[in-house]
Amino acid sequence: MIENRPFITVLAHITLLLGVAIVAFPIWITFVASTHEAVRMTQVPLPLLPGDQFFVNLKTVLIDGVGGSGATPVWLMMFNSMMMAMMISIGKIAISLMSAFAIVYFRFPFRMGFFWMIFITLMLPVEVRILPTFEVVANLNMLNSYWGMSVPLIASATATFMFRQVFLTIPDEMLEAARVDGAGPLRFFWDILIPLSRTNIAALFVILFIYGWNQYLWPLLITTKSEYFTVVMGIKQMLESAEQSPDWHLIMMTALLAMLPPIIVVLSMQKMFVKGLTETEK
């Protein structure tokens, strides 16, 4: 600190607390709503302090689902979301590690052609090309499957770029030494490159997990069978199916559950998250 101005320090704390309050308020309200019974959630004004129905609602949502009989239980949606998030993040990391390795460490025909082809995918978010991508996936018979939910989304260039950047900083002597010791390309990749980029892999995983878990439009389009619904799209359907009088206590409980895994990942791996965010985007 350059100078001691208690007034400004106090002002800074007040501003930050205010910011935290604004940012956190919706989550508090969600939590409060998830702890009351249905009747209380129809009386204006809604409560600001938690009730005692948290575990009852939790059980209802997880096992019975929301929206009467035949609704998808939320545990299944959570499982689907988890599958999708894991397949997207692991898939992206795997194919990007491999292609970055090839592009940085091998001289082969069309090397730059491949590089530019990957580069172009950086530009287009899935929202922009949904309709034709949907048709392709439908033609490949991948609707209503975990593969269909995840594989089209692992075509992205950010991860390849990051690994390329990481590999370029690894000293040449590593490869020379490995060669002297008689290691082939795959062994060098597996025993030296991957261990050296471990922290980057972890950082990227945090970002990709959140990205995968929060996918919405894509699973919404390609899943029609309720056994493949993800929790993020489940919330929207709950809002819709109960347009007249939504079961807010159950919907908010589901929202809480839908936020939980990515928030846990962010908070428990905060350093990795910040690293991943600042390194993949720049």
Place this chain on the structure above:
Amino acid sequence: MLKRVHFGPSLLPFLLVAPQIAVTLIFFMWPAGQALYQSFLIQDAFGFSTEFVWFENFQLLWEDRYYKASFQRTALFSISVAALAMGSALVLAAMVDRIIKGVMAYQTMLIWPYAVAPVVAGALWVFMFDPTLGIFAYALNTIGIDWNHKLDGGQAMTLVVIAATWKQIAYNFLFFVAAIQSIPKSLIEAAAIDGAGPLRRFWTIIFPLITPTTFFLLVVNIVYAFFDTFGVIHAITQGGPAKATEILVYKVYNDGFIGLDLGGSAAQSVILMAIVIVITVIQFRYIERKVEY
């Protein structure tokens, strides 16, 4: 780009890039080509016949006042979201720079909305502003503001802007904190010795020096508002009331999947792709030119 020490040509590198290239070709190149091709076609309402019409779809869009309105709306929406999210994040980041104790605690409390899915964020805000039940709607009613975003287009827009902003503050905050911390302390100290107060130091030293980050974030925020807010809008307003919140991405979805106007939707996709490419090129060109201290 290529390592000075590298492996010679063999089949292996092709095998290594194969999965990435396969996914890129099947799920990216092919659909993008399809979108381009489809944007030159007009299909009748029942899908019986298709006609190749060159640029008629684009011409129709050009004349379509709903499309123009959607363009203006998207501009308003993304500028509001970018300005609000960046402004509040910058204030918070500048404040974090002033304090010593509790930096990590504040950061932890501020970053987690980043992890919330857009559609979940939408659900939270639509709940709080529900015209009959919502806690904010109730508060607004008691001070005499009649809140109903299901009927009032302006209020609907306000609500989606708030929800989209709420999610983006965390991201901007982290980048601004990193940028402010990377400014050499000696510069700030020199200014302080010369008698510049905190506010003056902020405007004449800190703010100009973080311009690259500000510009980068501006691009990222606009891209976010253009594309990633689909879930927010889908949960809160579905583009309504009376198309008051139908931004471009939402219109692509609405015209294609709901309205089944494949050619028109594809033409809109192509225009969006062009916008993304232009934004990306601008970003890359600018970021290469680092600002000199």
